[in-house]
Amino acid sequence: MTAPTASPAVCPRCSDEAVRTVAHSPVPDVWEVLQCARCLYMWRTTEPARRTSPGAYPERFRMTAEDIATALEVPAVPPLAAR
Amino acid sequence: MPYDDLRSFLDTLEKEGQLLRIPDEVLPEPDIAAAANAAGRIGEGAPALWFDRVKGFTDARIAMNVHGSWRNHALALGMPKETSPREQVEEFARRWDAFPVPPERRADAPWQENTVTGGDVDLFAVLPLFRLNDGDGGFYLDKAAVVSRDPADPDHFGKQNLGTYRMEVIGRDRLALQPVPVHDIAQHLRTAEERGEDLPVAITLGNDPVIPIVAGMPLRYDQSEYEMAGALRGAPMPIATAPHTGLDVPWGAEVVIEGVVESRVRQIEGPFGEFTGHYSGGRRMPVIRIERISYRSRPVFESLYLGMPWTECDYLVGPNTSVPLLKQLRAEFPEVRAVNAMYTHGLLVIISTAKRYGGFAKAVGMRAMTTPHGLGYVSQVILVDEDVDPFDLPQVMWAQSAKVNPREDVLVLPNLSVVELAPASQPAGVTSKMIIDATTPVAPDVRGNFGTPVKDLPETAAWAARLRTLLATR
Known part of the structure; x- marks a missing residue:
């Protein structure tokens, strides 16, 4: 059985340190679901390292604070209609 | 007989040899997605997959690849499983002519058995959520039907929309929603946001097998997906009133999630491995705040793997x-x-x-x-x-x-x-x-040298039948 990882200090995707636990396994102590408060990346502690470990996380899927700030709005928020 | 819920269809798939129960305990990731991905790589006639031993869960029931072969698609529409793709399309077109078939409103929907509201809403407590592809930003609902109304014409039944849109779980009671601008829900949201109003939505999961087909269907804006479902089923579509929003939802759904798209809010979403065989995201997308979840006891969580075609998504759409x-x-x-x-x-x-x-x-x-x-x-x-x-x-x-x-x-x-x-x-x-x-040019387009095509011999059709008979009886 894979031991649950303690909450890591950083998000595998954006390296932010504000990581919270959003769910625990119904069978106690098997896994946790964690989430980065900045980029909202969510992962289960039993997933492969390529999804959970900052060192193994693929470069092409990483996200920076600037990526988040400049991300396109889809759909764009429309102007308020005149009342 | 058309299917009124997912469970009765899964029973048929099993009887027809088109549902495979995975007997061993699996990891939520990467096993469930990898198995559903593999279903599209093992040739014709792939079955639906059923998982109920998933590590860390006590009570998970997960159905994947329910529409993921021509056999399953045929059975979903009540046709023999051997029906060819072209014949399925022709029969589909024939049934279309019965549109519109008014739905049948029923009481006592099975999803009324259990309810959570307000601060007790927790998607993780109801659904065994899991990730599909490596680069996905999180866990997605990708085979749910989202119901919304036109805020400028809320009583128009045809303008009420039911569509499949990807939704990322971004919290216990929050989903990010992708309303593609060419889709009907984007029109509803635009109207609501121009007024500064939230857009009420109902999200139904684990539907009868015709709902995912009509929810991904490019109908006209004012055509009702429920009235099309009735035409394809050959019987009125059973619907019920969602208690919190008053929206019309499939009677037979496993889970009904109600809430609002928060007006003029966008949050980072994605990426997500899409039907194009490529990831899309991350972009800033609208957010759904969940206010109520109703669900059948021991709900079945139906999801769909998509990635490099062909996958279940390609059969479905x-x-x-x-x-x-x-x-x-x-x-x-x-x-x-x-x-x-x-x-x-x-x-x-x-x-x-x-x-x-x-x-x-x-x-x-x-x-x-x-x-x-x-x-x-x-x-x-x-x-x-x-x-x-x-x-x-x-x-x-x-x-x-x-x-x-x-x-x-x-x-x-x-x-x-x-x-x-x-x-x-x-x-x-x-x-x-x-x-x-x-195509072959015709007058006055006189280009090329197409005057003497070689056609099948007049006797060929009879010989084809004769060869098939000989092959079948040898």
Whole structure:
């Protein structure tokens, strides 16, 4: 059985340190679901390292604070209609 | 008999040998997605997959690949499982003619058995959520139907929309939603946001097998998906009133999630491995705040793997994209014989048509691009003669190789609209489009040397039947 990882200090995707636990396994102590408060990346502690470990996380899927700030709005928020 | 819920359809799949129970304990990731991905790689006739031993969960019931083969798609529509794709499309088109079939409102929906509201809402407590592809930003609901109404015309039943849109779980009671601008829910949201109002939505999971087919179908804005479901089922679609929003939802759903799209809010979403075989995201997308969840006891969580085609998604949106295009084209051009729009939700379409006069086939191709679905998808059209089967790709390639004079028969039209997800669009949402006219020119288009085609011998059809009989009885 894979031991649950303690909450890591950083998000595998954006390296932010504000990581919270959003769910625990119904069978106690098997896994946790964690989430980065900045980029909202969510992962289960039993997933492969390529999804959970900052060192193994693929470069092409990483996200920076600037990526988040400049991300396109889809759909764009429309102007308020005149009342 | 049509299926009123997912469970009765899963029973049929099992009886028909089209549901495979995975006996061993699996990891939520990567096993469930990898198994569903593999279902699309083991050849024809892949079954639905059932998981109920998932590590860390006490009570998970997960169904994948429910529509993920031509056999399962045929069974979903109550046809024999051996029905060929072309025959399935033709039968689908025949049933379309019964549209609209008014739905039947029922009480006592099974999802009324359990309810959580307000601060008790926790998606993780109801659904065994899991990730699909490596680069996905999180866990997704990708086979749910989202119901919303036009805020400017809320009593119009036809303008109430039911559609499949990807939703990322971004909290216990929060989902990010992708309303693609060419889709109906984006119109509802735009109206609500112009007024500064939230848009109420109901999200239904684990539906009867016809709902996912109509929810991904490019109907006209004011056409009701429920009335189309009735036509495809051959019986009224059972619906019920969602208690919190008053929206009309499928009676037989496993789970009904109600809430609002928060007005004028966007949060980072994605990426997500999409039907195009490419990831899209991360972009800032609208957010749903969940206020109530109703669910059947021991709910079945149905999800769908998508990635590099073909996957379940391609079976699900193949016929339901081909038939609306066929109907919309035939309404003006009865010469159109068949439409195969099964490639990447109709980014590429093959149309078989008779020719009224020279240049006619190219006009049919242009019209395909200006249908409601064409505006957002149809980027490449191959036109073939009326005696070429657009579902028979070797025949299509013969027509293209033998009939096309590239300089005159390949038209490229610049700067047209397409879904932003189309990977080749540049900038996202804008693309050039191409018509390849592989039909035989007719007067006054007198190009080429097509006067003496070799046709099948008159006796060939009888011999084909004779050979089949001999093969079957030897």
